Amino acid sequence: MRRVYMDANATTPLLPEVMEAMRPFWMEHFGNASSIHLHGQQAHAAVDRARETMARFFACHAAEVVFNSGGTEGDNTAIFGLLHPGDHFITTSIEHSAILEAARRLARHGIETTFVAPQPSGLIDPMDIRRAIRPETRLISVMLANNETGIRQPVEEIGKIASETGVFFHIDAVQGAGKVEFNVRRFGCHLLSISAHKMHGPKGIGAMFVRRGTPLEPLMVGGSHERRQRAGTENVPGIVGLAKAAELAMHSMEDGTIDRLAALRDRLETGVLQIPGTGLNGKSDGDQPVPRVANTTNIWFDQLEGEALVIALDLKGVSVSGGSACHSGATEPSHVLMAMGLDKTRARASLRFSLLKTVTEAEVDYVLKVVPEAVEHLRALSPVAAGTLG
Amino acid sequence: MTESTTIAVAMSGGVDSSTVAALLAHAGDGSAVSRNAVVGLTLQLWNQTRLAGRHGIPDTPKAGRCCSLDDVYDARRVAEHLGIPYYVVNQEARFEQDVVRPFVSEYLAGRTPIPCSLCNNHLKFDQLLQTARSIGASRIATGHYAVNEYDSGRGRWILKRPTDLAKDQTYFLFGLTQAQLARTLFPLGRLTKPEVREIARQHGLALAEKPDSQEICFIPGGDYKQFLTAYLEEQGEQIPETAGELVTSNGEVLGRHEGIFNFTVGQRKGLGVSSPSPLYVLQLDPVSHRVTVGTDAELATRTLRACHLNWISIPELAGPMRVQIKIRHRHEPAWATLEPAGSDEVIATFDEPQRAVTPGQSAVFYDGDEVVGGGWIV
Numbered sequence: 001m002r003r004v005y006m007d008a009n010a011t012t013p014l015l016p017e018v019m020e021a022m023r024p025f026w027m028e029h030f031g032n033a034s035s036i037h038l039h040g041q042q043a044h045a046a047v048d049r050a051r052e053t054m055a056r057f058f059a060c061h062a063a064e065v066v067f068n069s070g071g072t073e074g075d076n077t078a079i080f081g082l083l084h085p086g087d088h089f090i091t092t093s094i095e096h097s098a099i100l101e102a103a104r105r106l107a108r109h110g111i112e113t114t115f116v117a118p119q120p121s122g123l124i125d126p127m128d129i130r131r132a133i134r135p136e137t138r139l140i141s142v143m144l145a146n147n148e149t150g151i152r153q154p155v156e157e158i159g160k161i162a163s164e165t166g167v168f169f170h171i172d173a174v175q176g177a178g179k180v181e182f183n184v185r186r187f188g189c190h191l192l193s194i195s196a197h198k199m200h201g202p203k204g205i206g207a208m209f210v211r212r213g214t215p216l217e218p219l220m221v222g223g224s225h226e227r228r229q230r231a232g233t234e235n236v237p238g239i240v241g242l243a244k245a246a247e248l249a250m251h252s253m254e255d256g257t258i259d260r261l262a263a264l265r266d267r268l269e270t271g272v273l274q275i276p277g278t279g280l281n282g283k284s285d286g287d288q289p290v291p292r293v294a295n296t297t298n299i300w301f302d303q304l305e306g307e308a309l310v311i312a313l314d315l316k317g318v319s320v321s322g323g324s325a326c327h328s329g330a331t332e333p334s335h336v337l338m339a340m341g342l343d344k345t346r347a348r349a350s351l352r353f354s355l356l357k358t359v360t361e362a363e364v365d366y367v368l369k370v371v372p373e374a375v376e377h378l379r380a381l382s383p384v385a386a387g388t389l390g
Numbered sequence: 391m392t393e394s395t396t397i398a399v400a401m402s403g404g405v406d407s408s409t410v411a412a413l414l415a416h417a418g419d420g421s422a423v424s425r426n427a428v429v430g431l432t433l434q435l436w437n438q439t440r441l442a443g444r445h446g447i448p449d450t451p452k453a454g455r456c457c458s459l460d461d462v463y464d465a466r467r468v469a470e471h472l473g474i475p476y477y478v479v480n481q482e483a484r485f486e487q488d489v490v491r492p493f494v495s496e497y498l499a500g501r502t503p504i505p506c507s508l509c510n511n512h513l514k515f516d517q518l519l520q521t522a523r524s525i526g527a528s529r530i531a532t533g534h535y536a537v538n539e540y541d542s543g544r545g546r547w548i549l550k551r552p553t554d555l556a557k558d559q560t561y562f563l564f565g566l567t568q569a570q571l572a573r574t575l576f577p578l579g580r581l582t583k584p585e586v587r588e589i590a591r592q593h594g595l596a597l598a599e600k601p602d603s604q605e606i607c608f609i610p611g612g613d614y615k616q617f618l619t620a621y622l623e624e625q626g627e628q629i630p631e632t633a634g635e636l637v638t639s640n641g642e643v644l645g646r647h648e649g650i651f652n653f654t655v656g657q658r659k660g661l662g663v664s665s666p667s668p669l670y671v672l673q674l675d676p677v678s679h680r681v682t683v684g685t686d687a688e689l690a691t692r693t694l695r696a697c698h699l700n701w702i703s704i705p706e707l708a709g710p711m712r713v714q715i716k717i718r719h720r721h722e723p724a725w726a727t728l729e730p731a732g733s734d735e736v737i738a739t740f741d742e743p744q745r746a747v748t749p750g751q752s753a754v755f756y757d758g759d760e761v762v763g764g765g766w767i768v
Binding site (some may be wrong): 314 | 477521525
């Protein structure tokens with residue numbers, strides 16, 4: 001059976017070049033980057049080169065790059081590393097659980113959080129952020145692109161507000177990496193977190209931009225790795241893989257890959273929206289899609305359950321997801337879609353298609369054949385359908 | 391879509407349903423049927439951490455409970471081991487509406503509900519069949535100990551007691567309709583529990599020695615009063631005031647009690663009165679909130695009424711019929727004569743008086759090994 005993977009926002013496969021770049025660092029150049037001898041120097045040089053690549057990726061200085069284990073660690077570090085009892089924190093209600101759960105923990109330590117809700121379009125209004133600022137506000141954290149809808153948030157404007165008001169600004173850029181060109185000065189952020197595996201790098205490795213002078217307390221303490229910002233022996237193969245993935249991502253943003261990806265996403269979206277009783281999640285008042293990353297579309301289907309459609313599509317060889325993979329097992333309707341004002345039924349009946357950069361026209365066409373069949377079949381059986389139609 | 395031969399197995403993470411998956415995934419000749427011919431499903435019905443920390447409910451739920459992450463993990467491991475697709479389907483909202491809510495209301499109304507039958511009748515089979523069909527499976531299989539056979543003479547699906555009578559679960563299955571039975575397989579019906587464990591071992595299932603679960607799946611520790619309190623507190627509701635008098639059958643007031651939901655018919659402990667001979671709860675009055683107590687002898691009754699009937703081996707009860715009746719899961723079926731009593735109601739007259747006929751429980755009627763039908767005791 002044909003298998004089509006359309007869940008790139010959950011994770012992506014390594015590109016062969018990434019695998020190749022990492023290969024020598026498992027057995028041949030296995031040294032500890034902190035060691036003085038040749039083995040150590042080889043590893044250290046590889047980490048340094050990777051740091052320079054990441055500096056280009058973020059458009060920052062090499063000394064501002066800290067390697068860590070991925071997006072969750074970056075998000076947690078920003079929050080626990082900057083906020084102290086009595087501080088106020090501003091984030092949004094559509095963040096990843098790595099932010100939301102960290103904020104919940106803060107509450108137990110006397111740190112209050114304001115969760116700014118998005119507009120029905122899915123966009124955060126920077127003015128809402130501005131209005132939430134208090135004298136004791138120390139940190140704002142907003143995602144660059146939403147994992148479920150792909151909606152690109154106006155971080156540049158929020159960065160200006162942060163700068164004007166003297167508040168630190170962290171961007172969870174996990175879902176923007178490799179899809180949006182980064183420039184941390186233009187974003188106006190002090191901190192920014194990414195994860196390698198969302199852009200064809202390995203799992204378990206990530207990086208954080210930490211603007212010089214930001215008083216960030218490390219989450220992990222121990223050795224003097226990463227300029228004392230993150231203790232723990234460097235994951236050299238992972239770091240090399242991340243840098244290779246970042247290099248390829250920068251290249252793909254200049255060679256037309258993103259435009260091609262957007263065109264195929266649009267073709268998929270237009271095709272799926274031909275099915276009666278469907279609609280796009282994330283539109284402005286003018287009915288236009290709001291700014292989004294090129295690979296993601298989130299669509300609601302009336303008269304069926306998203307969960308059943310995900311299973312039916314899986315059995316037909318199509319991997320998609322109802323929302324964030326980080327909530328598997330839990331099946332509360334998406335907090336992102338609910339925050340955008342969808343009711344529970346519609347939030348449960350929504351699917352996220354997130355395409356890999358390597359997606360082909362044939363794959364899109366296969367999905368466009370399978371989805372309408374599955375929807376029709378499910379609706380024919382569904383008591384939800386009977387209830388709605390009757 | 392054409393009728394498929396795909397079977398969806400309801401997997402709880404226990405030995406029984408895991409063995410069903412193993413039996414179906416690997417046909418008798420040892421050849422594995424094609425990957426998509428068997429699909430494992432787990433209905434996620436209750437979040438075991440939902441009431442954690444409330445009213446004496448532990449912060450972390452015990453392991454090995456239905457719908458716990460541990461059980462989902464076990465079911466997933468079995469599916470991986472067998473090479474079958476596996477999915478968790480969330481039905482928490484419907485479970486709460488169709489099982490938990492009625493369970494709570496029944497207790498508050500002075501009856502003693504059986505959530506497992508509520509679940510089987512109103513949710514499990516209905517929902518499993520629905521989900522199965524939505525993924526292209528025409529039939530479901532479960533790990534219940536029961537036999538389900540088509541009798542062409544009568545043109546009906548017949549539910550029968552299993553070979554392993556100690557594991558007989560037909561009492562909880564009386565509500566299955568003909569349409570549901572026609573699409574349901576009980577592959578363990580002719581096996582004993584030790585045989586099932588042996589099959590699990592032969593298939594290399596790591597959970598072959600996992601202990602049986604006995605308690606109500608959503609009640610941590612089995613303390614239903616604690617559950618009622620914690621659930622109502624979570625819902626922001628008050629426990630209705632049902633305190634009242636504790637009286638004997640001839641009206642003598644022995645004392646007061648704090649609420650009728652603390653009692654169930656036949657209960658002996660925790661009555662809060664002393665008496666020379668043991669006293670048992672005979673009756674709970676949801677209107678006057680009076681709890682009547684009496685001797686063991688007074689607990690016995692000759693008749694019962696049952697409503698909300700479902701018939702399995704017969705289309706309906708036309709006239710008096712001799713049957714054996716089970717009034718509790720662990721009750722030895724007792725001979726009785728069943729008679730229609732108005733619409734959707736029957737009266738049963740036992741040959742010998744039966745102890746603690748409890749409103750809210752079900753009465754299941756047997757003709758030998760066959761389930762004739764059943765209903766809810768009024």
